[in-house]
Amino acid sequence: MTRDPRYDILFEPVKIGPVTARNRFYQVPHCNGMGYRDVSALAAMRATKAAGGWAVVATEMVEIHHTADVSPFVEGRLWSDQDIPAHARVAAAIKEKGALAAIELCHSGYTAVNLWSREVPLSPSARPAASFFQDPVQARAMDLSDIRTLRAAHRAAALRAKRAGYDLIYVYAGHGLGIFQQFLSRATNQRSDDYGGSLANRARLLREVIEDTKDAVGDRCAVPVRIAMHEFAGAEGLSPAEVEDAIGLMAELPDLWDLSLSGWSMDSQTSRFAEEGFQEPYIKGVKRLTTRPVVGVGRYTSPDAMVRVIRQGIMDMIGAARPSIADPYLPKKIEDGRLDDIRECIGCNICVTHDFSSTPLRCTQNPSMGEEWRRGWHPELIRPKEADGHILVVGAGPAGLEAARALGQRGYTVSLADRAQEAGGRVARECRLPGLAAWGRVKDWRLGQIAKLPHVSLYLDSAMTAENSAEVGADHIVLATGASWRRDGVGRHHSRPLTIADGALVLTPDDVMAGSLPAAGPVTLFDDDHYYLGGVLAELLVKKGLAVRLVTPSSLVSFFTRQSLEQARIQKRLLELGVEVIANTAVTAIAPDHVTLACVFTGRERLLETAATLLVTARTPNDALAAPLRAAGLAVSVIGDAFGPATIAAAVHAGRRLAEDFGRPKDPLSLPFRRETTGLDPAPV
Ligand code: ADP
Ligand code: SF4
Numbered sequence: 001m002t003r004d005p006r007y008d009i010l011f012e013p014v015k016i017g018p019v020t021a022r023n024r025f026y027q028v029p030h031c032n033g034m035g036y037r038d039v040s041a042l043a044a045m046r047a048t049k050a051a052g053g054w055a056v057v058a059t060e061m062v063e064i065h066h067t068a069d070v071s072p073f074v075e076g077r078l079w080s081d082q083d084i085p086a087h088a089r090v091a092a093a094i095k096e097k098g099a100l101a102a103i104e105l106c107h108s109g110y111t112a113v114n115l116w117s118r119e120v121p122l123s124p125s126a127r128p129a130a131s132f133f134q135d136p137v138q139a140r141a142m143d144l145s146d147i148r149t150l151r152a153a154h155r156a157a158a159l160r161a162k163r164a165g166y167d168l169i170y171v172y173a174g175h176g177l178g179i180f181q182q183f184l185s186r187a188t189n190q191r192s193d194d195y196g197g198s199l200a201n202r203a204r205l206l207r208e209v210i211e212d213t214k215d216a217v218g219d220r221c222a223v224p225v226r227i228a229m230h231e232f233a234g235a236e237g238l239s240p241a242e243v244e245d246a247i248g249l250m251a252e253l254p255d256l257w258d259l260s261l262s263g264w265s266m267d268s269q270t271s272r273f274a275e276e277g278f279q280e281p282y283i284k285g286v287k288r289l290t291t292r293p294v295v296g297v298g299r300y301t302s303p304d305a306m307v308r309v310i311r312q313g314i315m316d317m318i319g320a321a322r323p324s325i326a327d328p329y330l331p332k333k334i335e336d337g338r339l340d341d342i343r344e345c346i347g348c349n350i351c352v353t354h355d356f357s358s359t360p361l362r363c364t365q366n367p368s369m370g371e372e373w374r375r376g377w378h379p380e381l382i383r384p385k386e387a388d389g390h391i392l393v394v395g396a397g398p399a400g401l402e403a404a405r406a407l408g409q410r411g412y413t414v415s416l417a418d419r420a421q422e423a424g425g426r427v428a429r430e431c432r433l434p435g436l437a438a439w440g441r442v443k444d445w446r447l448g449q450i451a452k453l454p455h456v457s458l459y460l461d462s463a464m465t466a467e468n469s470a471e472v473g474a475d476h477i478v479l480a481t482g483a484s485w486r487r488d489g490v491g492r493h494h495s496r497p498l499t500i501a502d503g504a505l506v507l508t509p510d511d512v513m514a515g516s517l518p519a520a521g522p523v524t525l526f527d528d529d530h531y532y533l534g535g536v537l538a539e540l541l542v543k544k545g546l547a548v549r550l551v552t553p554s555s556l557v558s559f560f561t562r563q564s565l566e567q568a569r570i571q572k573r574l575l576e577l578g579v580e581v582i583a584n585t586a587v588t589a590i591a592p593d594h595v596t597l598a599c600v601f602t603g604r605e606r607l608l609e610t611a612a613t614l615l616v617t618a619r620t621p622n623d624a625l626a627a628p629l630r631a632a633g634l635a636v637s638v639i640g641d642a643f644g645p646a647t648i649a650a651a652v653h654a655g656r657r658l659a660e661d662f663g664r665p666k667d668p669l670s671l672p673f674r675r676e677t678t679g680l681d682p683a684p685v
Contacts, residue, residue: 001336001337002337003334003335003336004337006304006307007303007306007307007334007335009024009307009310009311010023010024010025010303010306010307010318010331011023011024012024013055014055014293014317015293016056016100016168016222016224016255016256016293017218017221017222017223017256018219018220018221018222018255019100019167019168021055021056021100021317022098022099023053023055023331024055024306024316024318025053025054025317025318025331026054026056026058026258026295026317026319026320027046027054027056027057027058027324028058028226028258028260028295028297028319028320028321029058029060029102029104029170029226030058030060030321030322030324030351031061031073031075031352031355031361032045032354032355032360032361032370033074033354033355033357033358033359033361033370034074034360034361034370035060035073035074035075035076035077036074036075036076036077036083036086037074038074038360038374038675038676039086039089039090039676040089040373040674040676041360041370041372041373041374041674041676042090043090043094043373044093044372045361045369045370045373046059046090046093046094046101047093047094047097048328048368048372048378048379049094049099049324049328050093050094050096050097051097051098051328051329052324052327052328052329052331052379053330053332053335054099054320054331055099055100055317055331056100056317057094057099057100057101057102058101058102058104059076059087059090059101059103059104060075060076061075061104062076062077062078062087062104062105062106062157062161063075063076063077063078063106063107063108063112064078064079064105064106064107064153064154064156064157065107065153066079066114067107067114067117067119067121067122067153068107068108068112069112069113069114069115069116069119070108070111070112071113071114071116071117072115072358073356073358074358075106076103076104078160078164081160083160084160084163084164087103087161087164087165087166088164088165091164091165091166091167092165095165095167100168101165101166101167102166102167102168102169102170102224103166103168103169103170104170104226105154105158105161105169105170105171105172105213106172106177106178107122107150107153107154107172107178107179108178108179109121109122109123109124109139109177109178109179109182110122110123110127110129110130110139110182110188111129111176111177112129113129113131113135115135120139120140121137121139121140122139122140122142122146122150122179123139123140123141123179123182123188124141124179124182124183124188124189124190124191124195124196125141125189125190125191125196126138126139126140126141127139127188130176132356132562141191144193147195147205150179150205151205151209151212154171154209154212154213155212155213155215155216158212158213158216158217158221159216159217161217161221162216162217162220162221166221167220167221167222168221168222168223168224168255168256169213169217169221169222170223170224170225170226170258171206171213171223171224171225171226171254172225172226173225173228174226174227174228174258174260174262174267175260175263175264175267176228176231176263177263177264178226178228179205180206181227181228181231181238181262183195183203183204183205183206184203184238184246185202185231185233185236185237186202186236186237187231187234187237187238189202199242199245199246199249200249202246203246203250206225206246206250207249207253210250210253214253214254222255222256223254223255224254224255224256224257224258224295225253225254225256225257225258226258226259227257227259227260228243228260228261228262228267229243229259229260229282229283229286230243230261230262230266230282231262231263232261232262232266233262238262240283240285244285244286247286247290248289251292252290252291254292255292256292256294257286257290257292257294257295258319259282259283259286259294259295259297259315259319260279260296260297261279261282264352264565265566265568265569267279267297268321268322268352268565269299269347270347270348270349270564270565270566271299271346271347271348271435271436271437271438271439272347272435272532272536272566272569273435273566274299274347276298276299276300276301276302276305277298277300277305277309278298278299279296279297279298280296280298280309283296283314283315284312284314287313287314287315287316288313293316293317294314294315294316294317295315295316295317295318296314296319297320297321299320299322299323299345299347300318300320300323301323301326301330301342301345303334303339306318322345322347322349322351323344323345325345325351325361325363325366325369326343326344326345326346326364326365326369327343327366327379328379329379329380330342340448341448341449343365343366343379343441343445344438344441344445345365345441346364346365346438346439346441346442347438348439348564348648348649349564349565349566350362350363350364350647350648350649351363351369352563352564352565353560354370356562356563357563360374362649364442364648364652365441365445365652366379367402367649367652367655367656368656371673373674374673374674374675375660375672375674377656377660382406382409382410382659382660383410384410384411385410385411385662385663387663388412388413389412389413389475389662389663390412390413390414390415390472390473390474390475390476391404391407391412391414391415391474391475391476391477391478391662392414392415392417392464392469392472392474392476392477392478393407393414393415393416393417393477393478393480394417394418394464394469394477394478394479394480394481394625395417395418395425395480395481395482395640395642396417396418396420396423396424396425396458396480397424397425397426397427397480397482397640397651398424398425398426398427398442398443398446398640398648398651398652398655399425399639399640399641399651399652399654399655400416400418400425400480400639400640400655401416401423401425401447401450401655402446402652402653402654402655402656402659403478403639403654403655403658403659404416404446404450404456404655405446405449405450405456405655405659406655406656406658406659406660407456407658407659407662408450408453408455408456409449409453410659410662411455412455412662413455413456414455414456414457415457415472415474416450416456416458416459417459417462418458418459418460418462419461419462419463419464420461421460421461422460423443423447424440424442424443424447425443426482426651427439427440427443427648428440429513429514430513430533430536431443433513433536433537433539433540434536434539434540434543436536439648442648442652464625466628466629466632469625469629469634470629470632470634475635476635476636476637476662477629477634477635477636477637478637478638478639479623479625479636479642480639480640480642480651480654480655481622481623481638481642482622482641482642483619483620483621483622483641483642483645484508484510484619484620484622485509485510485615485618485619486508486615486617486618486620487506487508487615488500489526489528489587489590489615489617490617490618491528491529491617491618492528492553492617492618493528493553493586493617494528494586494588498587498589498590499589499590500590501589501590501591501592503592504590504591504613505518505592505611505612506612506614507612507614507615508614508615508616509533509537509614509616512537512540512614517546518546518611518612520546520611521546521547521548521611522548522549522609522610522611523541523546523547523549523611523612523614524549524551524587524595524610524612524614525537525538525548525549525550525551525613525614525616526551526552526586526587526613526615526616526617527551527552527557527558527616528552528553528586528616528617528618529617529618530552530554530558530559531558531560531647532558532564532566532570534550534552534557534616535557535558535561535573535574537614537616538577538579539574539577539579541614542577542578542579543577547578547580548579548580549579549580549581549582549608549610550574550580550581550582551582551585551586551587551595551597552582552583552584553584553585553586553600554583555583555584556571556583557570557571557574557581557583558570558571582597582608584599584600584601585597585598585599586598586600587615588605590610590613593609593610593611594607594608594609594610595607595610595613596608618645619641619645621638621641621643621644622641622642623638623642623643626638637658639654639657639658640654
């Protein structure tokens with residue numbers, strides 16, 4: 001197939017200073033939890049994007065100096081020449097696949113707590129360091145000699161980046177994480193010298209560093225600037241009007257303007273809170289200020305939307321982090337006219353959560369993400385079957401769908417059975433909840449792919465028992481039968497069932513998603529799961545007209561969503577909807593007309609009137625078929641939530657892993673992936 005001429009504009013080359021991008025697809029810098037530790041895995045991940053057609057492939061933020069140490073997070077590092085070989089590997093891997101390699105040099109100012117290097121954090125003005133863990137550390141105000149050192153450090157890092165082989169070398173003023181933004185903003189710069197006060201003064205350091213970088217590497221490398229268009233930080237914070245004025249002061253100085261929002265939670269908004277293209281209102285004024293190419297982001301996965309923003313003069317290149325994670329081959333699929341093969345990002349931010357946990361990036365939609373080198377997985381390819389085989393997959397949720405799809409891609413005959421009337425399992429149910437519609441893409445993409453595989457048959461409305469499963473005559477049975485929410489309150493807080501009196505109305509998320517709602521409130525929702533579901537169900541119940549109290553042993557609603565950048569928005573939404581949040585508290589007993597609550601610190605109890613209690617605590621695997629099938633001598637695997645209830649991403653990964661490993665000998669003692677270990681320094685201990 002060939003591409004639709006409507007999309008030709010996306011494949012025009014773009015000149016960026018001394019280099020030329022082959023098309024308009026630009027993978028903007030993004031974190032990945034691999035950084036300086038998992039270099040080969042990182043290089044392979046970036047190279048996969050280059051092979052998928054992105055014209056520019058950028059690193060994550062790369063610390064330029066030991067005062068820019070963002071430990072415990074694992075980002076890129078370029079503190080000294082020792083780091084050049086790692087970067088040379090990344091840059092070479094990208095360039096070998098035909099893309100330009102970009103590096104985002106970064107000094108994080110007061111957000112670099114320097115826990116590893118033990119330096120005192122730096123800031124335009126003295127203030128507490130800002131960190132995820134609220135470390136008890138203050139940053140000191142930089143004096144003029146610190147500023148000179150910072151400029152020299154940036155220059156040295158740029159020269160190292162050039163030696164490593166990068167084509168674009170960034171100056172970073174974004175996300176509140178770039179020190180040049182911290183100087184630019186009145187909210188964080190209270191200096192009274194030449195670097196504070198007027199906009200020109202606050203922009204001085206950014207301007208100087210752009211000039212330094214151009215001077216150091218501009219002969220061969222392009223110098224993009226990544227800048228935050230809005231800080232959402234009140235009257236003092238940067239807003240588009242002021243940032244546009246700042247850009248106006250140096251409009252032609254960099255080779256490209258890369259626009260984003262600050263902080264990261266505003267930039268990488270989830271689909272629960274923002275639509276594709278949500279940044280357009282903030283960035284649309286920049287192109288009239290400069291002749292340099294402008295890049296913007298906004299979770300674009302639709303080629304029509306991409307064409308529109310270019311034709312409307314909003315941007316010149318389509319920036320993407322998450323869409324390139326969910327589908328590293330997105331540009332190639334548009335180029336080849338295979339639009340229905342695009343694996344669209346669902347905007348869930350599971351990818352982001354792994355930067356916070358400093359573990360390799362993963363993705364709900366793309367289970368090969370982060371596994372390209374570790375396990376040799378590819379987003380588009382899989383090795384053909386070694387021998388014929390017929391596999392019965394029971395359960396068409398994310399695990400079963402992915403297992404069936406990938407086994408089918410390998411060439412196996414697959415029967416995929418689900419007792420439900422529609423495929424998708426938990427995804428089909430959850431995508432009907434408020435704000436989660438885009439999650440349906442997990443099933444839609446897989447069903448679309450399965451429809452193209454002649455040897456994969458989907459049987460809905462097919463409840464499988466041990467007997468009828470055995471009768472299928474498959475060589476192997478995969479149980480992807482999911483998990484059910486517990487009705488007894490056992491979870492993180494309670495390891496034993498709660499006391500539930502006869503006549504008490506107790507519901508689980510499965511009940512609510514099946515449409516079983518209490519006739520009247522108030523409803524006590526006990527959220528001991530701490531991810532999105534408790535908050536989403538509270539929202540649903542309020543929208544159904546019921547009064548809701550959300551009780552959680554945590555200090556915050558949906559605590560884990562701090563790591564998907566959503567927590568503050570979720571709490572705000574629930575409070576605005578009138579949900580009463582009762583934090584640091586557990587439900588300890590349930591009666592027909594009240595629950596007993598206990599403070600998690602003091603144990604102090606109180607009673608709360610309730611009409612119904614919704615328990616969002618833990619799930620029990622639905623694996624009852626495994627034992628009788630095994631007893632009958634059949635080969636059985638249990639995967640996904642039926643094996644270990646976890647995220648949708650984990651279920652999709654489990655499906656892929658089953659298919660990848662199928663036919664390979666199993667050795668539970670051998671490491672199932674490659675890893676890189678640190679080369680030992682020759683200096684004696
Ligand atoms: P996962 O996240 O692991 O994919 P889900 O709960 O999303 O799990 O999906 C499990 C699917 O398995 C559901 O669609 C459910 O209808 C189906 N299922 C469970 N037990 C059976 C069974 N005995 N026969 C057929 N389908 C089943
Ligand atoms: Fe998109 Fe979710 Fe994948 Fe991140 S993890 S790229 S948000 S689908």
